Amino acid sequence: MVRHRRTSGAGRDKMTVMRNSSEAEHRPSLRERKKARTRASIREHALRLFREQGYDATTVDQIAEAADVSPSTFFRYFPTKEDVVLQDDFDLLAIGSFLEQPPELSLVGAFRAAAKETMASASETELAGLRDTTALIMTVPELRARAMDEYSRTINVIASAAAQRTGRSLDDPAILTAAGAIVGVIMAATLPWQGLADGEMTPADMFDRIDAALARLDEGLQL
């Protein structure tokens, strides 16, 4: 039924503040480690079951049993079943890289460079995970809807970064428009994924499409 859903990707704990007053460099406590392990376990079992039986056919109870926790605990770690799938920190990484791009690049150019950098820094495992979850997201309607909503949030994130980079105000309509165009172009580039079977498109393919689309946007759509 999905009531009272948190808008943002809630459920992930910000690392709790260090009790030891000195440096901020410490291995997490037993509790933290256990929580992280539980979280990872739930996620892995869930994704495996989704792959094996499909998203709809897999119940939260099954996931909980596979991960050897109670259903209550499942919901303590992930506010909704959807949230198990919807998590990637790539956009955050990309924004960081974006802000460090040389000023001679255009806004879209800087964004392209940032995407490339982020993509290159990802490990094999991360890419594989990305491929799996993306395939899921694009084929399950409710996941896709959530992801699209996330895109809209991303517009704001990009707008902030763009405002910072150009020294313009966040309220400047041109900033928001540019961010919207970038995100829209990315959405469009990923759409063809929808009809495809599982392994038919790799993150690398997707990146190429997105990059090409951004290049066209950067040159101004001549149509």
Add this chain to the structure above:
Amino acid sequence: MVRHRRTSGAGRDKMTVMRNSSEAEHRPSLRERKKARTRASIREHALRLFREQGYDATTVDQIAEAADVSPSTFFRYFPTKEDVVLQDDFDLLAIGSFLEQPPELSLVGAFRAAAKETMASASETELAGLRDTTALIMTVPELRARAMDEYSRTINVIASAAAQRTGRSLDDPAILTAAGAIVGVIMAATLPWQGLADGEMTPADMFDRIDAALARLDEGLQL
């Protein structure tokens, strides 16, 4: 829970085929009229209750009771609770108008003109309804997610129309990119609606924002 949700705005009957072989101009049968009335009644009561109590606080049973039908019947008319809110035919109208715009306009220019025309042709009542539902959609996360997903579908629709207008292939990446940029810019322009209270932004305001954003896109984002 929302299982097996239809991707498109299902539930609306295409007017059933005329039994009388001759002209396509006939008043609907008693059955059709009754169905239309029931449908409208459910929708009105639902929207009223949403306005009065909020979307989440209103149950399907309440709506059914208010509209004096059984809960089963509710779901026969609307596949999900969300679908009561998510319905507008504006995009279809706009596409029609878009295809008739003079060829000397740029793609985005033609789109702007089409939007303006569509907006102007809408009645007061339609605009009021649009304001209500839009406010709901932007504030209720699950509705907003669905609406965003609808946007992604719209990219394809616009791409088709754009391909037709420019005589290019639908597979031409430039077409898809342009459609994506248009939709992205529209999304961005409507986003600020999210934080606002009910009557704080009118469809007219929204149209102005969208039009201005499209204008900027048309000139090529200089950033």
Add this chain to the structure above:
DNA sequence: TATCAATTGACAGTGACTCTCAAAAACAGC
């Protein structure tokens, strides 16, 4: 009016969540 098809309501599921409460585990000070 009799017949057939479409529409409806009642009812019994299923499954994603929510809330509450008590047991268990980790942490803190001694």
Add this chain to the structure above:
DNA sequence: GCTGTTTTTGAGAGTCACTGTCAATTGATA
């Protein structure tokens, strides 16, 4: 180690959005 405190967990009951089935009603038709 052995307390008291806090955090995490599991169990269980409840809500609500759906789904499927079947029998009763209603509109269309001969």
